[in-house]
Amino acid sequence: MIDSNPPLLHHFRALSSPNPPPPNLQCQVMEECQLPLIDLSGLNSNDQKETVACAAAICTASSEWGFFQVVNHGISVELLKKMRREQELLFQTPFERKSTCGLLNNSYSWGGSTTATSPNHFSWSEAFHIPLTKVSEESCYGEFTSLREVMTEFATAMSKLARLLANILVENLRHQRDVIDDICDESTCFLRLNHYPACPISAEIFGLVPHTDSDFLTILYQDEVGGLQLMKDSKWVAVKPNQDALIVNIGDLFQAWSNDAYKSVEHKVMTNGKKERYSIAYFLCPSYDSLIGSCKEPSIYKQFTFGEYRKQVQEDVKKTGHKVGLPRFLL
Numbered sequence: 001m002i003d004s005n006p007p008l009l010h011h012f013r014a015l016s017s018p019n020p021p022p023p024n025l026q027c028q029v030m031e032e033c034q035l036p037l038i039d040l041s042g043l044n045s046n047d048q049k050e051t052v053a054c055a056a057a058i059c060t061a062s063s064e065w066g067f068f069q070v071v072n073h074g075i076s077v078e079l080l081k082k083m084r085r086e087q088e089l090l091f092q093t094p095f096e097r098k099s100t101c102g103l104l105n106n107s108y109s110w111g112g113s114t115t116a117t118s119p120n121h122f123s124w125s126e127a128f129h130i131p132l133t134k135v136s137e138e139s140c141y142g143e144f145t146s147l148r149e150v151m152t153e154f155a156t157a158m159s160k161l162a163r164l165l166a167n168i169l170v171e172n173l174r175h176q177r178d179v180i181d182d183i184c185d186e187s188t189c190f191l192r193l194n195h196y197p198a199c200p201i202s203a204e205i206f207g208l209v210p211h212t213d214s215d216f217l218t219i220l221y222q223d224e225v226g227g228l229q230l231m232k233d234s235k236w237v238a239v240k241p242n243q244d245a246l247i248v249n250i251g252d253l254f255q256a257w258s259n260d261a262y263k264s265v266e267h268k269v270m271t272n273g274k275k276e277r278y279s280i281a282y283f284l285c286p287s288y289d290s291l292i293g294s295c296k297e298p299s300i301y302k303q304f305t306f307g308e309y310r311k312q313v314q315e316d317v318k319k320t321g322h323k324v325g326l327p328r329f330l331l
Ligand SMILES: C=C1C[C@]23C[C@@]1(O)CC[C@H]2[C@@]12CC[C@H](O)[C@@](C)(C(=O)O1)[C@H]2[C@@H]3C(=O)O
Pocket: 112, 113, 129, 192, 209, 210, 211, 212, 213, 214, 215, 313, 314, 317, 321, 322, 323
């Protein structure tokens, strides 16, 4: 049989061989949490009190959790299901085809990072990481013609939702709307299609290593399998999947801009011994020359452009296998 999965086990064993096996990652009893659940229909209410309360709930969750879930988000169940079906077909393609045929702008990767040199930096997953500018480009799709149509619709809907939420968060900080539309363009925003194959050594390896996202905010559409965990009050807590909801998390850029009012929280994905898992993340990013500086004084972080930030993250990951992120920019 032709294998669709990348050679994850082989690679993990090769990385582990001279080193001692990593500690058991799943030994603690995990608390499952109900993330703040926000009904976005409040934003369209004729009652201004409801609109204000909904916006306040978004800002409070961004400060206290850095994570929340939204329902009545305006993206239809049909579109979400169609997108998931297309994603499954894409990942079921033979590994050779995914990795060598230039699919989706040649954006396929596996193991989390091509440069992982230690088992602790290795992720039991594969992904396509597609810039928004390429989503509707015919040449990216080969025989996956229906994926193009669905993904274009999906990206447009996620983009609209991400901008709506980001504008609310900005307005709360600066009493000014539309800044996000001025600085975020398609050139840097991206969609990441994630696949976590069932893992025979699930106690030893992450599905996706702990990290914060390097963007303003991320919207995640996950399936019913579960495995996402986030840091809350210095403890890892597991997110209970809710099929009606999309998950939103604050990224590093909003944390810097808000001078730590909004939290870019560390998160990770645990593997599952029996079931594979799918998720799609939309990352809202500004153009590379956008200056990110705090909205308040005294500022905690140096000003930086998004280009400088990405470069620093990539350099650190390449050198050490590990993302340092915002602490690099502390004043
Ligand atoms: C090895 C890594 C690459 C990554 C940062 C990390 O340390 C762990 C997760 C990776 C990830 C996943 C989501 C985004 O695509 C990304 C840009 C991010 O913020 O975290 C990547 C990072 C990266 O590619 O630099």
